[in-house]
């Protein structure tokens with residue numbers, strides 16, 4: 580990866596607001612109604628505020644920050660499942676990964692049908708899915724459960740299958756949100772090796788994780804978010820060190 584590598588993710592001035600849900604009394608709601616519904620009963624807050632950054636092909640990037648700082652929200656904007664209130668997000672090539680484990684899975688369908696469904700959603704053709712099907716199942720180590728409805732899967736089994744489908748879709752940009760929280764140790768190791776392989780092959784990787792040792796091992800760049808803003812962006816070891824120093828305060 581170099582300064583000359585093409586930009587795969589271009590984020591320009593994005594902001595995202597969510598509604599803070601307060602419980603209002605009936606009296607408050609009535610007054611608001613009688614006053615002609617002026618103003619907003621629900622307060623809003625910024626989950627992301629004027630975030631701008633570029634990610635180049637082959638970069639391995641970790642989104643860091645304390646709980647609620649906006650990491651997952653930013654990842655969802657990159658994946659396209661969320662759109663910003665302001666600003667733009669542009670991605671180049673296929674974007675895939677694990678945002679919410681098994682989010683794209685249909686509980687009443689078997690593992691097999693879900694592989695076909697998910698892979699198609701990720702842009703694989705029927706021929707590609709057929710060619711890669713055995714490899715997907717083998718990597719996931721789902722074995723004979725492949726024809727079981729996925730609602731009977733454990734969260735780890737969901738993760739394995741979802742991760743396996745995603746890596747087999749050859750994404751240009753691979754997004755991973757806390758995958759390692761659900762998988763068991765051997766599978767985590769296998770995922771990490773696969774992630775390393777993808778990154779060695781020049782794929783762009785964006786990871787959200789609280790495991791700072793892992794982040795330093797896997798990612799070369801760290802982006803630290805605080806209250807929805809980019810606080811620091813640089814080599815992962817520097818950003819991790821900075822974050823650790825803030826945790827001690």
Ligand SMILES: Nc1ncnc2c1ncn2[C@@H]1O[C@H](COP(=O)(O)OP(=O)(O)OP(=O)(O)O)[C@@H](O)[C@H]1O
Pocket residue numbers: 597598626644645646647648649650651652653
């Ligand atoms: N769909 C939503 N509706 C309302 N609020 C939301 C929604 N999604 C996220 N939020 C809020 O936005 C803020 C940022 O959430 P986000 O999940 O991006 O944080 P995070 O940095 O990934 O946190 P964590 O480390 O806990 O996973 C939080 O306050 C969260 O409660």
